[in-house]
Amino acid sequence: MSTNSYYGQEGHGPYELIGIGNLELEEGGNIPNCQLAVATHGTLNAAKDNAILVPTWYSGTSKIMEQVYIGNGRALDPAKYFIIVVNQIGNGLSTSPHNSSGAQAGPTFPKVRIGDDVRAQHKLLTEKYGLKSLALVVGGSMGAQQTYEWAVRYPDMVKRAAPIAGTARNTIHDFLFTETLVEAITSDPGFNKGFYTSSADVREGLLRHAKMWAVMGWSTEFFQENRHKSLGFSSLDDFITNFMYGYFSVMDPNDLLCMAWKWQRGDVSRHTGGDLRAALGRIKAKTFVMPMSSDMFFPPADCQAEWRLIPDAEFRPIQTIDGHLALFGADPNAISQLDKHLGELLATKI
Amino acid sequence: MSTNSYYGQEGHGPYELIGIGNLELEEGGNIPNCQLAVATHGTLNAAKDNAILVPTWYSGTSKIMEQVYIGNGRALDPAKYFIIVVNQIGNGLSTSPHNSSGAQAGPTFPKVRIGDDVRAQHKLLTEKYGLKSLALVVGGSMGAQQTYEWAVRYPDMVKRAAPIAGTARNTIHDFLFTETLVEAITSDPGFNKGFYTSSADVREGLLRHAKMWAVMGWSTEFFQENRHKSLGFSSLDDFITNFMYGYFSVMDPNDLLCMAWKWQRGDVSRHTGGDLRAALGRIKAKTFVMPMSSDMFFPPADCQAEWRLIPDAEFRPIQTIDGHLALFGADPNAISQLDKHLGELLATKI
Numbered sequence: 001m002s003t004n005s006y007y008g009q010e011g012h013g014p015y016e017l018i019g020i021g022n023l024e025l026e027e028g029g030n031i032p033n034c035q036l037a038v039a040t041h042g043t044l045n046a047a048k049d050n051a052i053l054v055p056t057w058y059s060g061t062s063k064i065m066e067q068v069y070i071g072n073g074r075a076l077d078p079a080k081y082f083i084i085v086v087n088q089i090g091n092g093l094s095t096s097p098h099n100s101s102g103a104q105a106g107p108t109f110p111k112v113r114i115g116d117d118v119r120a121q122h123k124l125l126t127e128k129y130g131l132k133s134l135a136l137v138v139g140g141s142m143g144a145q146q147t148y149e150w151a152v153r154y155p156d157m158v159k160r161a162a163p164i165a166g167t168a169r170n171t172i173h174d175f176l177f178t179e180t181l182v183e184a185i186t187s188d189p190g191f192n193k194g195f196y197t198s199s200a201d202v203r204e205g206l207l208r209h210a211k212m213w214a215v216m217g218w219s220t221e222f223f224q225e226n227r228h229k230s231l232g233f234s235s236l237d238d239f240i241t242n243f244m245y246g247y248f249s250v251m252d253p254n255d256l257l258c259m260a261w262k263w264q265r266g267d268v269s270r271h272t273g274g275d276l277r278a279a280l281g282r283i284k285a286k287t288f289v290m291p292m293s294s295d296m297f298f299p300p301a302d303c304q305a306e307w308r309l310i311p312d313a314e315f316r317p318i319q320t321i322d323g324h325l326a327l328f329g330a331d332p333n334a335i336s337q338l339d340k341h342l343g344e345l346l347a348t349k350i
Numbered sequence: 351m352s353t354n355s356y357y358g359q360e361g362h363g364p365y366e367l368i369g370i371g372n373l374e375l376e377e378g379g380n381i382p383n384c385q386l387a388v389a390t391h392g393t394l395n396a397a398k399d400n401a402i403l404v405p406t407w408y409s410g411t412s413k414i415m416e417q418v419y420i421g422n423g424r425a426l427d428p429a430k431y432f433i434i435v436v437n438q439i440g441n442g443l444s445t446s447p448h449n450s451s452g453a454q455a456g457p458t459f460p461k462v463r464i465g466d467d468v469r470a471q472h473k474l475l476t477e478k479y480g481l482k483s484l485a486l487v488v489g490g491s492m493g494a495q496q497t498y499e500w501a502v503r504y505p506d507m508v509k510r511a512a513p514i515a516g517t518a519r520n521t522i523h524d525f526l527f528t529e530t531l532v533e534a535i536t537s538d539p540g541f542n543k544g545f546y547t548s549s550a551d552v553r554e555g556l557l558r559h560a561k562m563w564a565v566m567g568w569s570t571e572f573f574q575e576n577r578h579k580s581l582g583f584s585s586l587d588d589f590i591t592n593f594m595y596g597y598f599s600v601m602d603p604n605d606l607l608c609m610a611w612k613w614q615r616g617d618v619s620r621h622t623g624g625d626l627r628a629a630l631g632r633i634k635a636k637t638f639v640m641p642m643s644s645d646m647f648f649p650p651a652d653c654q655a656e657w658r659l660i661p662d663a664e665f666r667p668i669q670t671i672d673g674h675l676a677l678f679g680a681d682p683n684a685i686s687q688l689d690k691h692l693g694e695l696l697a698t699k700i
Contacts, residue, residue: 171570171573172570173565173569173573176573180558180561180565183561187538188537208530208534211526211530211533212562214526215523215526219523220521221651223523224523236522296646297570301571302570305574
């Protein structure tokens with residue numbers, strides 16, 4: 001177990017650490033006393049039918065979901081809904097390599113799959129809150145992977161699903177991209193096979209990883225239109241150093257690698273012997289598929305191909321030049337499109 | 351000066367090494383006794399008006415241009431045209447870091463710009479062949495950068511121009527992508543600031559560089575449609591190892607970095623104080639702008655924006671799922687579209 005001041009209530013709270021007991025893992029092994037960091041907004045009604053689950057993305061925590069997606073008058077409105085944001089395993093707030101000890105500390109942390117997260121969340125929601133249905137599961141990127149996993153694994157429980165900028169089965173291309181992110185970190189001699197003393201030892205690798213995010217996370221139009229300057233940075237260097245480097249360099253490398261491994265292998269067709277059509281055919285949730293129009297690694301075409309396999313789903317791409325990282329909410333127009341679609345989805349009678 | 355058996359007549363010939371004397375460089379300094387590796391096809395006619403210049407791309411040599419683009423019955427037909435393929439400075443055949451000695455060997459090789467290549471080629475064509483006009487300049491990627499530079503710098507000499515999958519002014523996004531390629535190499539401890547003994551010392555960095563090419567060079571549809579298997583590879587691993595790694599790992603790191611530096615800074619608006627419209631407005635060549643439809647770093651939108659600034663130009667995108675590396679010619683349909691467009695361009699009366 002190592003300390004990392006980035007992860008904690010100060011930067012990411014308020015959240016509650018909730019133990020769900022022992023979590024058996026799909027790849028074998030288990031996480032004893034698995035802790036999920038959970039932030040809730042609003043109140044569960046008596047009928048227990050106003051719950052919304054929001055899983056988190058790679059490197060993200062419940063905080064950005066709160067800041068960018070949740071609010072009074074928004075689609076995800078705490079005045080109407082009981083919104084439960086669950087930090088994914090490995091993200092630094094929930095049980096993760098850097099905050100585990102003993103035989104599971106750091107690089108010895110077991111391999112976790114999207115399905116493990118979803119079963120852990122299911123245990124939390126059913127046992128802690130007594131939920132039998134979810135009005136909506138909504139998440140971006142790896143949050144979309146978890147959303148799809150929820151809709152396929154628990155089709156009767158999920159009434160509506162909104163996978164944003166993510167796929168149900170990760171593509172080969174996306175797998176390769178993630179591999180380059182992983183290699184940026186692991187190739188740093190300071191990484192030392194995961195046995196570093198602090199993130200600072202892996203600084204060069206984390207910076208390379210951040211720059212690759214700058215290439216694939218935004219879009220050529222984003223830079224062409226000087227969006228990086230309109231976000232308040234004086235130059236490309238300023239943007240790379242103070243935004244991209246600043247964001248990623250404080251994170252724990254083993255935590256990032258835990259999430260990356262999971263991301264690479266997101267695949268709902270594991271439930272159906274590799275048959276994606278059969279897996280997506282199980283979905284009963286009313287589903288809005290919402291890619292970002294300029295996304296370079298979860299591009300609209302990949303999302304659209306899956307949308308065709310989901311019964312009664314709607315394809316609702318978000319027009320933006322902010323690429324995948326429009327998820328960060330820096331393009332207000334993208335967020336307003338998202339809000340509109342989510343509002344319509346929530347208004348859909350089931 | 352180091353030896354590298356990859357570069358030579360056996361793999362890339364026949365070509366002729368032609369000295370053009372001293373080349374003053376835009377960044378300062380010079381290359382004394384600059385040697386250009388030149389491959390020609392066909393015969394110069396008496397009027398000297400049937401010459402076609404073909405510059406080369408990053409990591410490419412005259413050989414792939416010969417194999418993929420030139421042939422009897424093709425648009426670039428040696429029976430009709432005198433086709434001169436000039437290897438760019440730094441590509442390993444022409445004067446390059448790895449084949450230079452003394453104060454210019456390896457990492458001490460001077461910085462070279464696209465404009466330096468084009469002036470070197472101009473000297474070659476005018477002095478060695480006595481050319482006063484070029485029926486066509488055509489190149490892909492960095493070859494497109496050189497094509498644009500030719501058309502802007504020598505507007506009266508270039509009658510037709512076909513920049514394929516490249517831009518006249520490199521974009522910020524493309525600059526960033528190239529920077530991640532550079533960092534993949536330079537971050538390898540074996541790189542040793544360029545003072546390695548052989549490419550094998552930098553193997554890990556070259557492999558990471560190759561994998562990043564796999565991500566940005568093709569497209570998500572390329573892998574989705576299993577094009578890597580239809581090219582004869584049994585799996586993604588086989589493709590990455592035997593194609594991508596095999597291709598790049600034998601190259602000289604300093605040579606690649608010389609080209610990358612040049613690529614990042616391609617910009618015809620250097621002639622006009624940064625005014626791209628004014629620079630492209632100088633072009634007198636009939637120009638076909640030909641991006642690859644699925645290109646991730648010279649995407650159609652960037653090429654189209656430049657096309658609008660070129661007098662009387664035509665926008666002729668190539669439909670393909672092979673991304674930027676459709677340039678390699680593995681998609682016969684893309685090559686046949688290219689041939690058709692080039693044929694029409696060459697048939698245009700000037």
